[in-house]
Amino acid sequence: AAVRGCIAPALQGGDPEQLDELFARLDGCMVHNPSAKAAVDMALYDLYGKILDRPLYRGGGGRAPGPAW
Numbered sequence: 001a002a003v004r005g006c007i008a009p010a011l012q013g014g015d016p017e018q019l020d021e022l023f024a025r026l027d028g029c030m031v032h033n034p035s036a037k038a039a040v041d042m043a044l045y046d047l048y049g050k051i052l053d054r055p056l057y058r059g060g061g062g063r064a065p066g067p068a069w
Contacts, residue, residue, distance in 0.1 A: 002036035
């Protein structure tokens with residue numbers, strides 16, 4: 001309900017390549033419900049990686065994830 005009623009309308013019409021703007025909209029659209037905001041945050045990063053047609057870690061200049069240990 002938070003995504004449909006509050007977050008989606010705030011992000012509608014935004015440019016998925018302008019992450020800073022979208023994150024500002026996301027941050028300002030509601031005070032509570034950090035779980036819904038976090039889910040949309042991750043989805044925006046995933047969409048951005050798909051737009052770049054490469055893994056997101058490459059977009060940030062990082063390395064491929066390796067073993068945890």
